[in-house]
Amino acid sequence: MIVLVGFMGAGKSTVGRLFAEAVRLPFTDSDEMVAERAGLSISEIFSGSGEGLFRILERDAILEALDRGEGVLALGGGALADPGTRAALTGHTAVYLKASLRDAMARVGTDLDRPMLAMDPEGLYRDRTHLYEAVADRTIDTDILTPEEVVERLIDLVVIDLAKAEVHRVVVDTAGGRYEVQVGRGLKDDLAARLPELPGAEKAFVVTHPNLAALAEGPLRSLDEAGFEADVAFVPEGEASKSLDVAGALYDWLARSHAHRADLLVGVGGGVVCDLTGFVASTYARGLPVALVPTSLLAQVDAGVGGKTGVNLPHGKNLVGTFHQPCAVVCDVDVLAGLPVAELRSGMAEVAKYGFIAEPGLLPLLEENARSILAGDPDLLLAIVGRSVEIKANIVAADEREQGVRAHLNYGHTFAHAIEQVAGLGVDGDEDARRAAPPPGVRHGEAVALGMMSAAYLSAELGRLDAGAVETHRRVLDAVGLPVKASLGVDELEPAWQLDKKYRQGVRFVLLNEIGVPEAGVEAPREAVARALERMS
Ligand SMILES: NC(=O)c1ccc[n+]([C@@H]2O[C@H](COP(=O)([O-])OP(=O)(O)OC[C@H]3O[C@@H](n4cnc5c(N)ncnc54)[C@H](O)[C@@H]3O)[C@@H](O)[C@H]2O)c1
The missing domain is CATH 3.40.50.300 (P-loop containing nucleotide triphosphate hydrolases)
Known part of the structure; x- marks a missing residue:
């Protein structure tokens, strides 16, 4: 209190x-x-x-x-x-x-x-x-x-x-599992001590990228010292690793290593590694426990928490997936020191999203401290990761399977996913493959920033949000170095919406009735969407 x-x-x-x-x-x-x-x-x-x-x-x-x-x-x-x-x-x-x-x-x-x-x-x-x-x-x-x-x-x-408390522990309490997300500094190197009891677990299978090998060393050593037979598999960097092919290669590895259902998978990496490792853990042998060590800001504040796993199909992102809650999540903000600043900015979009949909008090903190956050100030990173995890944990606990309030987390994402798809066009190669793995022309967080800006304009077009609140979006996103302008049209985005798994009888948006008060499932006339997008240019 x-x-x-x-x-x-x-x-x-x-x-x-x-x-x-x-x-x-x-x-x-x-x-x-x-x-x-x-x-x-x-x-x-x-x-x-x-x-x-x-x-x-x-x-x-x-x-x-x-x-x-x-x-x-x-x-x-x-x-x-x-x-x-x-x-x-x-x-x-x-x-x-x-x-x-x-x-x-x-x-x-x-x-x-x-x-x-x-x-x-x-x-x-x-x-x-x-x-x-x-x-x-x-x-x-x-x-x-x-x-x-x-x-x-x-x-x-x-x-x-x-x-700043040594370890900030946030409990995520869902029907699919109750676990702790630990947020702090220097936590990953004693990962084994941060896990719950895992009766019968003998082996630990760590999944990471080759460029994160040094970050995975501490967790591996800690598992080894705790008596696990620990092994590591490296998957290629980038969204293309979220595929059935890469998942298949991991299944082979687990089978060759005689993994059994009590053994542990550990994902050490960004959202790609978290989604992929969680997916493999939930499907191999009908489900193994998984612990996550998210290493990007986006994964610490979002992808690592909440149990959504998935891989992409050539037809679209995250089309094959499960809900599988991890047994532990360890967010060590010290690892963010090595994260490229563009990736840090990308993660800030999801942090700002929590401000827009749930906690307006976060917005001045981001706006006024943007420079220090992007310079990697550990106290500020601890504060924003800790608070973001708390907000996400509350939402997931209230609605694990996205039948209600969890949909609010998609604020800006209907536009963002379409923007990511569009960014993939115009690049050589097979169109389906580009849909599944857009080239890094636009990062997820950048697309989310543009998506939230578009959603704010659309909320204003529908008389839900006043001009001041739209300006708050622009100021906060701009302060953290995210894009707030783009030349977008409904004709371009519509085909991507039709491929979206959430598209039923038409596209529906999460909009704001005021900052901190989101509403999901809102239909909008095509002309209003067009006008909102015009205001983006
Ligand atoms: N499951 C969910 O609830 C959820 C939520 C949001 C996003 N996602 C998914 O997350 C993915 C995006 O995640 P992301 O932005 O973390 O991308 P990412 O996993 O590709 O990581 C971004 C880049 O940063 C590098 N990196 C990560 N940590 C690093 C570190 N500490 N130091 C240096 N480099 C580091 C990675 O190697 C990669 O090159 C998307 O596939 C998205 O669909 C999932």
Whole structure:
């Protein structure tokens, strides 16, 4: 729980409410809770029963709120006078919103429901300041800041700092399996210690690319030292490896090595390796456990989490696949140091997507820190990977098989997949093969950025999104170096939509009704799609 403490007038309730909204957490105000439970205003409780009883009611309310788990809680200015309340804050993140007495008094004005105002404010301020300082994990000086600016500081302090915890563990709880995604630094080299118990597992089969051999060494050594008979297979780099041919070669390897159903497959690589290894693990011998060590940003925040596996057919991407949850996912952000910056940018598209569909508070974090993120700042990477994994884990837990909210993760992707297909045309070679494996003219994340921009324009065309929200898309995507303009037409994209496995009686889009409020399965008139695409040029 994130707990805001500070003197009356420091802005705990206003800021708390805005912050909770931005990070999509429930908000509780202890004063409101006490008044609601008693059916009386704070002043009425004070005048009727005195401060002593009020503090008891307040402590009970606070303990109950802290018990609820994740959320933002604003404490009344005098709550810390109670030793029980102070002790209960252990293990929670307390942020002191500091205001000078003059500013605090100016903000409070003559609020009639503040009985403590009748006392000596200077003395109170002096006595309470040391209590706030004693419990605070972080302090924000609010004097010269607007509430929105305090919220931005809070996002920086709390979201980033929480991610610095040694290993950030996110549980993904689905009918298909319950497992941990561990996010941290230097985690891959003791992979074996990060796995759940695997009864009967004797062998471990690691799949990676030749260019990632050095990254796979640590996990291999760790498996070997833990007693696994560990072996490695290298698959060619690139989307072409997501094929039945490459899957077939891996089946041969497993058969030759006498793999049995309790043995473990491990994918060390980007989304291509994760999708392929997961697919082979789910189909060989009717299913082996798989652990993933995603090494690209895109795979850490998206492809490695959620259990979708697949390979491509010449007719289209991911046409053969399964749902097969991994037994563990280890996101070691240190490996991102070697990732080409273009791949880092590509992954940022999926991070921005989480901001657009679920957590608007991520967007200012990305926009303001884009340069440092792209330069590989590990604290920022920890923060964005950790939060993205949490968001994806919540969505997957609510809808593992994409029958409802999981479809929101496809925001921008209807356009993006078609853009990827179109990018494949105009290159020599067999057209079907190009469909399945578009050349690297446009990276997945770049296509997703263009797709989200198109979806934002289409949402605006249909009266769902205002111009400011469309501009937010443009600014954030542009800040992280992703494309926001392209010359696209419906005639070009339509054939690709007809090949899409989600195409039923026509193309349907995930659109936004406002930032953070997506809606899936929206039909759009062809003219509106055409106008949206025109605005992209
Ligand atoms: N299953 C899902 O839910 C899901 C979600 C999103 C995307 N995907 C799939 O993911 C794939 C795209 O993933 P991607 O963008 O990671 O592509 P990728 O796997 O091809 O990796 C991109 C490039 O980065 C290199 N690389 C990866 N990690 C590296 C590191 N640490 N250092 C240096 N180089 C590194 C790879 O060798 C490759 O050349 C697509 O096939 C897409 O369909 C799947």
